[in-house]
Amino acid sequence: MTETMKGQIVVTASQPVTDTQWQAILKRDRNADGRFIYGVITTGIFCRPSCPARRPNVENVRIFPDGTAALQAGFRPCRRCNPLSVAGSPVTATVTALCRHIEHSHSLPTLEELATQCGWSRYHLQRQFKAITGLTPREYALAVRRRRLCGNLQRHSSILRAMEDAGMESSSQLYTQGKQMLGMLPGQYRSRGAGITIRFAMAECSLGSLLVAETAQGICAISLGDEPEPLLLEFQARFAGADLLPPDPAFDDKVARVIALMEDPHRNLSLPLDIRGTVFQQRVWQALQQIPPGTTLSYQELAEKIGQPAAARAVASACxxxxxxxxxxxHRIVRRDGSLSGYRWGVERKRALLEREHEESECEKKQRR
Ligand SMILES: [Zn+2]
Known part of the structure; x- marks a missing residue:
């Protein structure tokens, strides 16, 4: 082993063959392709483990991490197994097979599962997959699923069916992704929404993907994001116990009003809201609704408004x-110095909303003059 200038350790010398490697060569194991190549000192030729040529004697075999190392050691590539080509190589074939496997799996396959499928180590799999597709297996699987979900959303009238068909109903996904997204165990969510019926819909607006949901009491969720999928997952986790229904014409109408509100945050939504929270949260949220469009307050000012000037922190949490x-x-709450601070649905959206409100206010002022 030597150290290169970049600090990577590379194997420059050949290694003696291990038992596993020798077994792979004897079996002409295609799964071993890409893991190592072997040179035969008597012929000066190097091969992939799966090479169909006559097997060498074990004492003449030298192992290299890849073709480049073998070339550097003075070996020539075999013409039968063409160990230097990437296109059409067994590695490519394996990665292609993995892609098909991912495309046909209903749920997101784990790295472990894929490794078992192709017989590679997880590390090797991740590396080869990325080298050929430019994506990690997970990124590839998410892209496949997003594509599938978009297609399904156009085909199915029922969003629930579309989600199911995109492989999004499994409780294990809710468990891992829900936990990541919500910072809570889905078990704590299981009771959420139990016994209530929620109608919901996805839409696109100028601020990105939009999810709107309502109970019999009123609108219970409005969320924004870059992609529909995380919004759906978060929503599903939050109301894991509820009966979820697809939109009907009456609800479509309400969704259109929510979209209009996003375009013009100045207008009044004039829809009943189903607000669930602690008494304190409800007071904060009510106070928020009294801030006129085009104006902003600091957390401190809002705390003073509800008569609890010492509770600026709790006010921030409620927001x-x-x-x-x-x-x-x-979004009308900013830091005392006027900077935007955070926003659950992305600080860029907060900025866009405030700009829209500001422009609208200027317009109104001019009209009044
Ligand atoms: Zn060969």
């Missing part, structure tokens, strides 16, 4: 717990 984007205008 962060808001699940009704724009309808409860927590």
């Amino acid at each position: 962060a717990a808001n699940t009704l984007a724009v309808a409860i205008p927590c």
